Amino acid sequence: MAKKITALKAQKRDPERVSVYLDDEYAFGLYRVVAAWLQVGQELDEEKIRQLKQAEADEKAYHRALHFLSYRVRTEAEIRRNLNKHDTPEGTIEEVLERLRRNNLVDDRQFANTWVENRSTFRPRGRRALRSELRQKGVDQEIIDEALQEIDEEELAYRAARKNARKYLKLDWPEFRKKLSGFLTRRGFNYAITASVVERVWAEEQDNAGAG
Numbered sequence: 001m002a003k004k005i006t007a008l009k010a011q012k013r014d015p016e017r018v019s020v021y022l023d024d025e026y027a028f029g030l031y032r033v034v035a036a037w038l039q040v041g042q043e044l045d046e047e048k049i050r051q052l053k054q055a056e057a058d059e060k061a062y063h064r065a066l067h068f069l070s071y072r073v074r075t076e077a078e079i080r081r082n083l084n085k086h087d088t089p090e091g092t093i094e095e096v097l098e099r100l101r102r103n104n105l106v107d108d109r110q111f112a113n114t115w116v117e118n119r120s121t122f123r124p125r126g127r128r129a130l131r132s133e134l135r136q137k138g139v140d141q142e143i144i145d146e147a148l149q150e151i152d153e154e155e156l157a158y159r160a161a162r163k164n165a166r167k168y169l170k171l172d173w174p175e176f177r178k179k180l181s182g183f184l185t186r187r188g189f190n191y192a193i194t195a196s197v198v199e200r201v202w203a204e205e206q207d208n209a210g211a212g
Helices: 046-069 076-085 090-102 108-122 127-136 141-148 153-168 173-186 191-211
Strands: 003-010 017-022 025-031
Touching: 025 046, 046 076, 046 090, 076 090, 108 127, 108 141, 127 141, 153 173, 153 191, 173 191
Parallel strands: none
Antiparallel strands: 003 017, 017 025
């Protein structure tokens, strides 16, 4: 049996939402974008009401994703996990992700490239560490491989080592090598690069000390 819309009232606590009254009784609340086509006097059957409630659920999930994105850029997997925590149906999650893609609000490829660029600039890491970090963010392996393709690991290791080596300048060679190698290994650089860079930095420091 159809019910008639007898009132549409903006909610005081949230102006972006509208309270819908059917047959003079409060029925449910909707986001304005969902309620845009409704008008007083219109009749809604059960199927129309179901469709409205589904559209409302999708819009609520989309706003939840936007709020989650307001803190920082996220991957699709992070958004999916967040929506799953709120028991969002899988179909709604897919709809939200598709909408975010259309609006250029989620892009795993851009995320991976930016992540690698920022790490390389501020906290250089090797491919192994970067790959692990991006996997934890849920980025696909193919995208990770693309993002890591152009990095110069030896240069990144050298920059990281130069910055950290000042802590160990008073140590003898065995301790210097142990400390700096351990640091670079924890940053995800492999043995060959670590050994080469540690020797290079040690030689530079010895030359500087001799020149001084």
